[in-house]
Amino acid sequence: MTALLTVEGLRGGYVAADEIVRGASLSVASGEIMSLIGPNGAGKSTLLKLVAGLLKPSGGRVVLQDAEIAGLPATAIGRLGLSFVPQEHNVFGSMTVRENLEMGAYLEPARVRERAEGLFARFPVLAQKRRAQARTLSGGQRQMLAMAMALMTAPRLLLLDEPSAGLSPKAAEELFATIVDLNRDGVTILMVEQNAMEALTISTRACVLVLGQVVRQGAASALMADPSVRDLFLGG
Numbered sequence: 001m002t003a004l005l006t007v008e009g010l011r012g013g014y015v016a017a018d019e020i021v022r023g024a025s026l027s028v029a030s031g032e033i034m035s036l037i038g039p040n041g042a043g044k045s046t047l048l049k050l051v052a053g054l055l056k057p058s059g060g061r062v063v064l065q066d067a068e069i070a071g072l073p074a075t076a077i078g079r080l081g082l083s084f085v086p087q088e089h090n091v092f093g094s095m096t097v098r099e100n101l102e103m104g105a106y107l108e109p110a111r112v113r114e115r116a117e118g119l120f121a122r123f124p125v126l127a128q129k130r131r132a133q134a135r136t137l138s139g140g141q142r143q144m145l146a147m148a149m150a151l152m153t154a155p156r157l158l159l160l161d162e163p164s165a166g167l168s169p170k171a172a173e174e175l176f177a178t179i180v181d182l183n184r185d186g187v188t189i190l191m192v193e194q195n196a197m198e199a200l201t202i203s204t205r206a207c208v209l210v211l212g213q214v215v216r217q218g219a220a221s222a223l224m225a226d227p228s229v230r231d232l233f234l235g236g
């Protein structure tokens with residue numbers, strides 16, 4: 001399969017003097033679900049932010065299909081087909097569900113109606129609550145809304161930062177099922193997850209980030225079967 005995203009020797013962090021991501025390399029093939037796992041503080045969220053343009057890399061390459069995107073502003077990266085769902089503060093609580101979707105369509109405001117109707121068909125629970133303020137949604141519904149907002153730009157690649165964080169097991173299960181559905185419809189996914197076992201179960205491939213570097217990359221099934229990965233990240 002051809003690579004949709006290639007990250008090579010990526011470096012960066014929050015302040016110039018303190019690199020969190022220290023030469024990370026990975027690739028995500030078109031059509032796959034890739035999980036990024038690793039210990040707390042390894043730099044997983046930071047890597048996603050560097051790729052999405054929310055932080056400026058201090059070195060390395062990020063290529064989305066054929067375009068070099070490292071250092072571009074997040075809006076330019078969005079126009080090239082990448083959407084990012086941050087872990088927190090990912091919806092506007094005092095706005096309605098429908099207004100949140102409008103915010104998600106900032107790149108193509110003319111397509112709000114068409115895209116929102118498509119997403120309401122995919123997420124019936126959001127359709128029911130379209131006039132409710134986002135802060136009244138359950139945790140699982142809020143994550144669905146955050147994903148729906150990111151999908152308003154019809155991305156090719158969706159980056160998800162710990163989508164199941166804080167959710168009940170049932171809500172997390174529904175969310176993972178939604179991710180699989182989205183992927184079946186052609187959206188390539190790169191996600192960071194603390195629920196590593198659940199994430200690997202739905203992933204094609206995975207990589208392990210430790211101290212800002214990718215130390216393992218391979219088929220999700222192979223990583224799940226690897227005793228050292230199981231001991232360290234999957235609860236044995």
Ligand SMILES: Nc1ncnc2c1ncn2[C@@H]1O[C@H](COP(=O)(O)OP(=O)(O)OP(=O)(O)O)[C@@H](O)[C@H]1O
Nearest residue numbers: 014020038039040041042043044045046047192194
């Ligand atoms: N906004 C920020 N400003 C400064 N440093 C930060 C910021 N966010 C995270 N860090 C630091 O960057 C390092 C890596 O954090 P990051 O969130 O990328 O790790 P992670 O692998 O996603 O782990 P976790 O599961 O704990 O979120 C940590 O030392 C953290 O304290």
